[in-house]
Amino acid sequence: MAQVPQTFFDALAVRTWCGLALRALGQAREEIDAINVYPVADGDTGTNLYLTLESAEAAVEAVFAGYETAPANGTGPSLADAVHAMAHGALIGARGNSGTILAQLLRGMTQVLTADGAAAHTDGEGLRLALRHAADSARRAVAHPVEGTVLSVATAAAAAAEGTEGDCGTVARAAYEGARTALAATPGQLAVLQRAGVVDAGGRGLVAVLAALVETFTGEAPTGAQGAAPAYVGHLAAVAEAHARGVAASAEATRCGDGAEDGGPAFEVIYLLEADDDAVARLRDRLDALGDSLVVVGGDGLWNVHVHVDDAGAAVEAGVEAGRPYRIRITHFGLGDVHTGGARPPRERIQRAVVAVVPGEGLAGLYTEAGATTVLARPGEPPASGELVEAVRRAHAREVVLLPNDADLRHTAAAAAEQARAEGIRVALIPTRSAVQGIAALAVHEPQRRFDEDVVQMTSAAGATRYAEITVAERQSWTMAGICQAGDVLGLIDGDVAVIGSDVTAAAETVLDRMLQAGGELVTLVLGDDAPEEIADRLEARVRETYLAVDTVVYRGGRQGALLLIGVE
Numbered sequence: 380m381a382q383v384p385q386t387f388f389d390a391l392a393v394r395t396w397c398g399l400a401l402r403a404l405g406q407a408r409e410e411i412d413a414i415n416v417y418p419v420a421d422g423d424t425g426t427n428l429y430l431t432l433e434s435a436e437a438a439v440e441a442v443f444a445g446y447e448t449a450p451a452n453g454t455g456p457s458l459a460d461a462v463h464a465m466a467h468g469a470l471i472g473a474r475g476n477s478g479t480i481l482a483q484l485l486r487g488m489t490q491v492l493t494a495d496g497a498a499a500h501t502d503g504e505g506l507r508l509a510l511r512h513a514a515d516s517a518r519r520a521v522a523h524p525v526e527g528t529v530l531s532v533a534t535a536a537a538a539a540a541e542g543t544e545g546d547c548g549t550v551a552r553a554a555y556e557g558a559r560t561a562l563a564a565t566p567g568q569l570a571v572l573q574r575a576g577v578v579d580a581g582g583r584g585l586v587a588v589l590a591a592l593v594e595t596f597t598g599e600a601p602t603g604a605q606g607a608a609p610a611y612v613g614h615l616a617a618v619a620e621a622h623a624r625g626v627a628a629s630a631e632a633t634r635c636g637d638g639a640e641d642g643g644p645a646f647e648v649i650y651l652l653e654a655d656d657d658a659v660a661r662l663r664d665r666l667d668a669l670g671d672s673l674v675v676v677g678g679d680g681l682w683n684v685h686v687h688v689d690d691a692g693a694a695v696e697a698g699v700e701a702g703r704p705y706r707i708r709i710t711h712f713g714l715g716d717v718h719t720g721g722a723r724p725p726r727e728r729i730q731r732a733v734v735a736v737v738p739g740e741g742l743a744g745l746y747t748e749a750g751a752t753t754v755l756a757r758p759g760e761p762p763a764s765g766e767l768v769e770a771v772r773r774a775h776a777r778e779v780v781l782l783p784n785d786a787d788l789r790h791t792a793a794a795a796a797e798q799a800r801a802e803g804i805r806v807a808l809i810p811t812r813s814a815v816q817g818i819a820a821l822a823v824h825e826p827q828r829r830f831d832e833d834v835v836q837m838t839s840a841a842g843a844t845r846y847a848e849i850t851v852a853e854r855q856s857w858t859m860a861g862i863c864q865a866g867d868v869l870g871l872i873d874g875d876v877a878v879i880g881s882d883v884t885a886a887a888e889t890v891l892d893r894m895l896q897a898g899g900e901l902v903t904l905v906l907g908d909d910a911p912e913e914i915a916d917r918l919e920a921r922v923r924e925t926y927l928a929v930d931t932v933v934y935r936g937g938r939q940g941a942l943l944l945i946g947v948e
Contacts, residue, residue, distance in 0.1 A: 387500035388492070388547050390461035392595055394443060397436040397465060399591035404429040407587050414577035417528070417569060418476060418672045419643065419687065424580035427475030430765035431482055432588070434472020437763055437791075438464040458500055462489040470683050471651060471706070471760050476672050477581030479649070479685040480517050480529055481588070483676035487516035503543075503550040510554055511537040522663065522673035527568030529581030535561030536589060548596035555589040555601055562586050644670045646691040647710040652682040654702025662701040669693055705740070706755060731826045731833070732774035735782040735817050736762060736792075739939030742814050742905060749821050751782075758940035761788060767795035771804060778805045778830050780837060782820060786812040786874060807834040812874065813846035814936075815903045815946025844948040845897070847872045847890050848941040849883060849910075884914045887943055888921055894947045895926050902929060903946035905936040910943050 404411075404425065411425030442456045442464040456464075466489040469482035488509040492501055501509075514537040518524050539557025540550050565579040566572040572579060594600045654662070659675060659682055666673050670688030677683050684704070688694045691709045698704035733751040737743045743753045752774040754762050771779050779799065783792035789810055796806040807830070811817045820837035828836070852867045858876035863869060870878030870890035877893060880886040891902070902922055904915055919931045936944065 386546070386596075387502060388506055388596075389458050389500035390443075390456045392500075392547075393458070393461035393465055394439050396592055396595040397432065397439050399594050400588045401429070401432050401436045403587040403591045404432055404584060407583070411580050411583050411587075414575075414583065415580040416575045416577060417571050417579065418525075419647075423475060424477045425584060426765070427478040428481055428581070428584040428588075430474045430763060430769075431469050431472050431478035433763045433765055435465045435469035435482075435485060437472075437761065438468025441761075459493040462492045465489065467681075470677050470681065471757075472763055472766075473676070473683045473685070474649070474765075475647070476674060476685060477529055477584060479674045479676055479683055480521065480581065481585070482683060483517045483520045483674075484513040484533060484585075486676065486678070487513035490516070501547075503546045506547050506550045507537075507540045507543070510540045510550075513537070517676075520674055520676045522667050522675075523671070525569065527565040527572060528579050529585050531565065531568060532558045532561045532579065532582035532585050536585070546596070548593070551589065551592040551596050552601060555586070555593050558582070558586050558589050644672075644687040644689045645711060646689065646694075647672075647685070647687055648691050648694040648708070649683070649685050649710075650695065650698055650704040650707040652677075652684050652698050652702050652704045653680055654682060655680065658701040662697055665697045666694060669697070705757070729774075729776045731778040731780070731830065732776035733780045733782065733821060733824060734767070734770045734774055735814075735821070736767070736784045736788060737817075738784070738814055738941070738944075739905075739907065739937035741935040741937035742939065743937075745934055746817070746821065750824075751821060756785065756788075757938065761785070761791070764791045764794040764798070767792060768798050771795065771799040771806065772802075776804070779807070780820075780824070780834060781806055781808045782811045782817040782841075783808070784811045784814045784817040786810075805830065809834065809838050809841055811841045813844075813848070813944060813946070814939075815846050815905060815944050816841040816844045818903060818934075819844040819946065819948050840948070844903075844946050845873060845894055845899075847877075847894060847945040847947075849887050849890065849943040849945070850941045883911050883942055884917050887914060887918060887945070891918060891921065891945060891947075892925075894945065895922075895929065899926075899929055899947040901946075901948050902931045903944075903948075904931065904933045905939070905944035905946075906933065907936050907939045907942045907944075914943065 408425035408429050411428065412422045415422050415424040439461055442460050446455045466486040469485045473479045473482040491509040491512045492505065514533040517533055518530050521530060524530050536554040536558035540554040543550055543553035562578050562582045565582055569579065590601055663673065663675055666686045669690060670686050672685070672687040674685045675682055684698060686694055695704060695707060735746050735751045736754045736756050737746050738756050740755065743755050746753045752770050754766055754770045756762050767781070771781070781792055781796055783789060792808055796808045799806045809820055811820060820841040823836045823840045825833055848871050850869050850871070852863045852865055852869050854865050856863060858879065860876045860879050863879045868880045868883050868886045869876050870886045872890060872894060878886050878889050904918060906915055915933045919933070922929050922931045
């Protein structure tokens, strides 16, 4: 069915583009994975691009949802709102070398599209400028740019757009055609691609994203957009055979960007980093000396760092010296990869595991100590379904219990569970709505029990736990307890605002009293970093003096968003 075209590049166009691009990458993911031979033949470029864009699309949808629930003067999000969300979502969700570069391409476009923050939309000229700045900023983000990669395709797209006059649809189509032509030329620019008989995988993904941009503005996908052009890629079986050749060919590939011929580093290290510009400049130099495939993207205090190294610990330590790294992912290039020689036997799966989303580093440690595989959800950065699927795979179990610990993640968790089931993993989703419900479920988890019985017991424990949180209102809004103002302290019980106040400890005491009026045997308190120092002692004393036979346990949650989480079971 044809897409309703967008006349200008506005917030709705950003939303449409993200949705169409995600669909396009989903359709092309296996093909792109199969032709992935550079810089490492690890067969995941399509998946990484998809996960990166999934995070961008989720961030844009969250902005639109926020305006639907709390409209500002009856309007929707601005162009600046939408593109900022897109770029930020891609930055925090960027995966792999190509995903990190895609995040910088989107950020580069955003910097142009938000130059006039009051503009409701931009035209063909604005899109041309955005595509040029995107290509240039992506090239600057790569320590040693290599021709024949996604960088060449992005540069060609920008050049083709610059040579075109017209509206956004005309410019987008020119960029797409320029990218498609450049993609077909990549085997002649990079020897490892020519030996494998494939085009660049990252460039192929960018062509799919630009095809979605054309469809956004014209209502129709360009010719050839549903698959790779037959001039340079055949059907999937042929591509898979080419990938097998590429694995062997890449053993002879040059070191990314500097021409040194070696087997290549053994680890991929990725992390988000909170740091200032000067510290990041020093970090680039240090990581460049440690390894290759270095890409550092971002700005305004938040960066995504990607590098291939032999000493993963040194790469992380460099991040610690520069600022505050988190969401650290270290991947040992897998069995059969050219970097490792493929000598390791496959690891046997365990019978059962628990995978849980947790809102702070403190709870991540608690869950990990209890044997769970965790996915960290930082404030305003909910994980995408791909991250949950990766965590299920990482747990390496035949049976998995999934705890989303957030009502807003129920659909994301359900999609992840379905994908994992399709891969042959038995997954049970327990719809926990708070981390304190997850703690209760994990406390009764018994891996030795029958799977169904274990799930029933964990579900029962979670369901018997009432949950609350103390937080601070970000804006004026209507609530179940009345109108709150920005800066008010809010006490939410089972997801609904029950208390509006000005003092954190007083609001917490009121919430706790209301919860314990219905009875309870155990109170769980999870303190955020910004909670008042005395709040735990005050609440423990209140429970001890007022509610006989009720125990209290206190945990440090770290940077969890809410000032305080409360559970009563």
